[in-house]
Amino acid sequence: MxxxxxxxxxxxxxxxxxxxxxxxxxxxxxxxxxxxxxxxxxxxxxxxxxxxxxxxxxxxxxxxxxxxxxxxxxxxxxxxxxxxxxxxxxxxxxxxxxxxxxxxxxxxxxxxxxxxxxxxxxxxxxxxxxxxxxxxxxxxxxxxxxxxxxxxxxxxxxxxxxxxxxxxxxxxxxxxxxxxxxxxxxxxxxxxxxxxxxxxxxESESLPGRTLDWIGFSILTIGLLLITSGLTFLKFNDDQWWPWAIMIAGMATFWPFVRFELRQKDPAIDIRVFAQPNMWPVQLTAFLVGISLLGAQAPLSTYAGTDRALGYGLGLTSGTISILIGLYLISMIVGALLFPLVSRWRTPRFALIAAAFLVSIGYLSFIPFHLETWQVFMNMAIAGLGSGALVGAMPAAAAAAAPRGQTGIASALTNTTKTIGGSFASSVFAIVLTIGAVQVAGSTAGSLFGYYLVWAICGVGALIAAVLLFFVPRLAFADDATVEDAEEVRA
CATH class of the missing domain: 1.20.1250.20 (MFS general substrate transporter like domains)
Structure with a gap:
């Protein structure tokens, strides 16, 4: 079978x-x-x-x-x-x-x-x-x-x-x-x-005569190390300037990295491939969706557990919060199963755009609707549908857009950019919620304004991702047979 x-x-x-x-x-x-x-x-x-x-x-x-x-x-x-x-x-x-x-x-x-x-x-x-x-x-x-x-x-x-x-x-x-x-x-x-x-x-089929671009990967590693370590330091030193300097230095390394890779016969990352319209929006989408997928879970859990005496929060117990997280994961499962069906009904690009819009709608809905438990459940379910679709869709789309011999690195970089997006969001959200913290009964809870910023950043980030995906060609990520049929119809 x-x-x-x-x-x-x-x-x-x-x-x-x-x-x-x-x-x-x-x-x-x-x-x-x-x-x-x-x-x-x-x-x-x-x-x-x-x-x-x-x-x-x-x-x-x-x-x-x-x-x-x-x-x-x-x-x-x-x-x-x-x-x-x-x-x-x-x-x-x-x-x-x-x-x-x-x-x-x-x-x-x-x-x-x-x-x-x-x-x-x-x-x-x-x-x-x-x-x-x-x-x-x-x-x-x-x-x-x-x-x-x-x-x-x-x-x-x-x-x-x-x-x-x-x-x-x-x-x-x-x-x-x-x-x-x-x-x-x-x-x-x-x-x-x-x-x-x-x-x-x-086993998959390997291509003979390949070489590992150690210099390129070394430059890439230095850049990623500086960016991710700077983000980590930012969580614990949010009032200092040097974590930002470390991140800026990391981003600056990508200029010599790109110049070096363009001269290589077998580069660590083929910059020309990643500059194509069916690839760069996917990689940027991974970064932007990583903001909510990896960075927003802790703020959502703390909001759900915040005492209602503050005028917001749900005051849920840890057991009920676990149920909330479980329902979110179930909605992600449903989203993952729906994505190939929607792709077949319309196009993979349409399904990606729809998934990004769902994430955006889910998080932006928190701004007006966050005071009742059912509202939070509904918002997380909507965002979960989109997130579940995108988690599997992004590496699959990157693999479809990559030439033979580069499917692994293309898929993997969606994970790397997603991780960087999540790390960035985690650091920024920690600062946002700390700045607005209020003291209540000997414990701290992030201010409602801080949560507004978290939800807005997640929602707007996903909205930008949806817009970027419009730059992807209409039949990108489709099967070869589908593209050939469309070209025959056009001819």
Whole structure:
């Protein structure tokens, strides 16, 4: 049975099933630790704020390594690099289970970032597998939607399973004895991923004679390192000028990077490809959507938990907030499943634009409608539909727009730009909410004006992304057969 019956090189249901499991485990990694954070803080003897260092370090490493690993996948085969990334992730996850101090936990948590490259490599592998059929683009959209379903389902299972497993091993009452076996569960899951990939996933076709542009990647790494570290420092030094200077220096490195890459025969990033109208709007959309997708979740959670005595907020308990987040993830699943259907009904470009508008409508709706729980649920559901569609659509669209041998790096860079957008938003939102903080009953809550700014930035960013996508050619990301039929009709 295949997604394309009777076509040579079709993407099989078996392949999608194996990769679905990989993304399900990726979701477990993203959701499993969240309910355990308060207990992990006590276990390590650190402050709540210190856990932000773990998150920042992991985002930083993912931004640095994902483009390089994706390029290596284009050169030597996406399955090989997928296995390498899985081995590194499994090693870090096992280390994390036995890390009992801040430093070792930080290193292990940071090295776990290698799992971030799984999805771009899977998209590239699926696109390569379907290329011979002439319907690689539509196959990849369908597959990407299913992979996002696996990712979000894994996140829900991880969030629910993390606390359940922890309680089963003794919970907070037996903290020292329960943490290690609890953290071994995701390590076992990642170890299984290695064998699933090894025996269930075929290799993609590599192009001979490729070289790795070490100088180009070194310049790119320096630029990304300066930008992401500057954003991290900004969270803790918002009244200082030097984090901004670090970010400006990072952005300045892209000028020599572009000039150098234009002279290379096999560049780290083909600037001419990324300047095409079917590529640059997608990469900018990833950045702009990353603002809400990665940066707005913490402010939404704090708003939902804010005491109504302030005149705003929902005053929800942590359990109800978890339900709110769960419904948001379910709406993302629905959005991921709808995207290929809308693409087939109209065009992939239309579906991308509609998804970006949904994100914009969802967040801008918070400005007039935020005082009732049902209003917040409705807004998050609308934004979730668009976000779910875009999470899988952006790497799939980038792969469809890239020439052969560059699908991995094109898909991966949507993740890198999304991460930078999320890091930027996280830092800016922390400053915005801190500036407007008010003191209530010994605790701080961001002012309503601060939340207005957060919602406005998210909504306007998605709106700009929707407008930019109008610059994409109408039949971009469509199958070769569809483009040929349209050209015949036009002739």
């Amino acid at each position: 295949t997604l394309l019956r009777g076509k040579a090189g079709a993407v099989t249901v078996g392949l999608i099933g194996f990769l679905f499991f990989v993304e399900f485990v990726s979701g477990i990694l993203q959701g499993f630790y969240v309910p355990l954070i308060p207990d992990l803080v006590k276990y390590l003897g650190i402050r709540d704020a210190d856990f932000n260092i773990f998150e920042g370090a992991q985002l930083l490493l993912s931004a640095l390594v994902v483009p390089i690993l994706a390029k290596l996948g284009d050169m030597y085969g996406h399955k090989k690099i997928l296995l390498v990334a899985t081995v590194l992730t499994a090693g870090a996850t096992w280390w994390l289970a036995f890390a009992g101090d801040f430093t070792s936990f930080l290193i292990a948590w940071t090295l776990q970032a290698f799992y971030v490259v799984w999805l771009p490599l899977e998209i590239a592998l699926i696109f390569d597998k379907g290329r011979r059929s002439g319907r690689a683009a539509s196959d990849t959209r369908k597959a990407a939607g299913l992979l996002i379903v696996g990712l979000e389902a894994g996140a829900i299972a991880g969030a629910l399973g993390g606390s359940a497993v922890f309680e089963a091993f003794g919970g907070p009452e037996h903290l020292a004895a329960s943490v290690v076996p609890t953290l071994m569960v995701p390590a076992i899951a990642v170890s299984l991923v290695f064998f699933v990939i090894l025996f269930g996933v075929p």
